[in-house]
Amino acid sequence: MFGEAAQENEWLALGSESIRKPLTPKEKFAAFEMLGFKPHEAQAEISRSTAQFRVIGGGRRGGKSTLAAYEALATAIQRPYSIGYAVAPTKELATRVFDTIWRAVDRAGIVCRRKSHVLMLIELENHSVIRGKSAEDADQLVGEGLDWVIIDEAAKILPFVWEEMLRPALADRDGWAMFIGTWEGYNWLYDLYQRTETGKLAGWEAFKFSSWENVYAFPGGFNDPKIQKAMRDTTNVDDFYEQYGAEPKRSQHIVLPEFRRDVHVTHVPYQEGKPVLITIDPGGPNPYVVIAVQDIGDDKLGFIDEIYERRVVTEEVINVLKNKIWFKDIDYGVIDSAQWFQERYTFQDLADVSLYAVHKTTSDFITNSIFLYRKYLRDPVRFMFYVQAYVNKKAEETGIDLSAVDEKLRKRLWAEAEYDLSAEELKDCAKIFIDEAHCPYTIQEHQLYRYHTPRMKGTDYSEAPRRAFDHSVDAARYLVWELKRYGPSRESESYFQ
Structure with a gap:
């Protein structure tokens, strides 16, 4: 040797x-x-x-x-x-x-x-x-x-x-x-x-x-x-x-098909003095996630920063939190109700931050909260306005009588519109924007969050997505569910009120 x-x-x-x-x-x-x-x-x-x-x-x-x-x-x-x-x-x-x-x-x-x-x-x-x-x-x-x-x-x-x-x-x-x-x-x-x-x-x-x-x-x-x-x-x-052609397409298995890097990922600067809300998905052996959010106007949310740490305890996360430049502006936090009881005292005692549990009032909370979150990634009403404008323009250019087209052709035109709309038009439909420099894991998880692949062709997807690449996404949908499903209900002065 x-x-x-x-x-x-x-x-x-x-x-x-x-x-x-x-x-x-x-x-x-x-x-x-x-x-x-x-x-x-x-x-x-x-x-x-x-x-x-x-x-x-x-x-x-x-x-x-x-x-x-x-x-x-x-x-x-x-x-x-x-x-x-x-x-x-x-x-x-x-x-x-x-x-x-x-x-x-x-x-x-x-x-x-x-x-x-x-x-x-x-x-x-x-x-x-x-x-x-x-x-x-x-x-x-x-x-x-x-x-x-x-x-x-x-x-x-x-x-x-x-x-x-x-x-x-x-x-x-x-x-x-x-x-x-x-x-x-x-x-x-x-x-x-x-x-x-x-x-x-x-x-x-x-x-x-x-x-x-x-x-x-x-x-x-x-x-x-x-x-x-x-x-x-x-x-x-x-x-x-x-x-076979090595041309990437939007996966049929993806949970958040509305998410696009060129639309939702940008520079979202921290606005000093403006309230910050944190949304939390505790980890244990999995990543412990904290996302910091600010109102950026026009009912839009800016994800300004993240904490994404593996194999850490709450006290270690709070130490990281207290070193963030935006810590002094934290208004309150949102957390999964399953962890609320054990986490709230630690955050209150060590960080002077109040945590509120997410209201999981429905048996199909996961499905409903994902559906609501998708609507904030892309406002469906505003999106359909742009789609219809695209279809009308296409019909005018090609001489198609929209009143006479069958449903199959109409759906094809709508699908074309989704691919052909500009990033600026889609940004106008988005209500969530994520900072590229400070939220890399949140961005990755939005791209990777998937449903289980059906075992056989023609069978339905599982209602619940795969338990992978879901930590930041869980924290994000808790936030939207709590703020938008119920509306502001806190006594604190909040920009969401």
């Missing part, structure tokens, strides 16, 4: 720059040739990139996992003592990239010091280590410094797994990361893609390619019989273009 450690130190001392540097495109393609891997053009474009972080949205069977596997193996071969993880949401999914690496190692006859399919571990003769990892237990991702990370099916992984577990592990070795997956609506993977595309993330590059660009699987391209069959078999055309 001591001999191996000394050898590693010698390697690092003699050639640390070459050992730790990411592979150049020339080195990658040389390794691909040795391994017998010939990337199709969309894959090759990605491999020519020298960005440290790459975000890849691809159609199914497009070759995302295959490319990631060969890039990982190329690094392991040409960078002795390198360590990398192929991470996926579950152990079963993690085997997809890992198995591709395993087969490539076998085909190329690469000598290994250790190989274990059960442990998802490959150690090459040059001491490079490749591990398959599941994100189900995020804590087991902490520890090693990493040279590379592949995050497969990234849309299904909690964002904090990257931000708090994997990104820090790459820091000391200046390692690279590849995010791969198929779009699932406008989720955090697509958010990463957009921020990369618009140049907001330095050192990142974004790519997307369709299934039919994989000329090995679909030699006929878009007209390949397998692609055409998939299109015929897909009930919803949006699903086809998202799953």
Whole structure:
């Protein structure tokens, strides 16, 4: 063991720059040739990139996992003592990239010091280590410094797994990361893609390619019989273009379809001296969430800041709260009635903040509170005014007699209007705005909050959404339910009165 450690130190001392540097495109393609891997053009474009972080949205069977596997193996071969993880949401999914690496190692006859399919571990003769990892237990991702990370099916992984577990592990070795997956609506993977595309993330590059660009699987391209069959078999055309065409569409499973980053996310400055209301979703093992809200006029709410802390007790949250610039302006707080009794005394004693329990007066509170919250994300009356104006204009331009059109055409025109209305028009329909700089987790959860996928086609969704990405959203809907369902009922001087 001591001999191996000394050898590693010698390697690092003699050639640390070459050992730790990411592979150049020339080195990658040389390794691909040795391994017998010939990337199709969309894959090759990605491999020519020298960005440290790459975000890849691809159609199914497009070759995302295959490319990631060969890039990982190329690094392991040409960078002795390198360590990398192929991470996926579950152990079963993690085997997809890992198995591709395993087969490539076998085909190329690469000598290994250790190989274990059960442990998802490959150690090459040059001491490079490749591990398959599941994100189900995020804590087991902490520890090693990493040279590379592949995050497969990234849309299904909690964002904090990257931000708090994997990104820090790459820091000391200046390692690279590849995010791969198929779009699932406008989720955090697509958010990463957009921020990369618009140049907001330095050192990142974004790519997307369709299934039919994989000329090995679909030699006929878009007209390949397998692609055409998939299109015929897909009930919803949006699903086809998202799953095979790599064109993100609004997910059918999303709870808050009205939420749009370009509409609801903006700069919402704290207005000193104006009352602040806090809405709370206590955490325990889950995130403890506090959202600070101010009236921004015209019956609109501004989410100016958030506290989003994991594995903390109430006293720790209050310490964070008391250091916020807006703490002195807190009027009162709203909290889930299930936690009100145990939390109110702590907030009163330590922060001098009164908490009021949310009135859960109906048996279907979750459904009703979500419905009300959606109306504040987009005022349906004002929205229909813009939709009808759009439809009327479209009818005038095309000569359509609206009194004679059938219901199917009318619905299609309404659907077109929703996509074609400008962000400014939709902002005029919104009553909730979230500060981009201070509320990142609240924004993420609005994008990721989902219903359970029906087990069979044609069956109904569960009334209750998935218990994931719901902490900030729960706090937000408590707020709207309490203020707007019942109206102001506090004795304090409040801007909501």
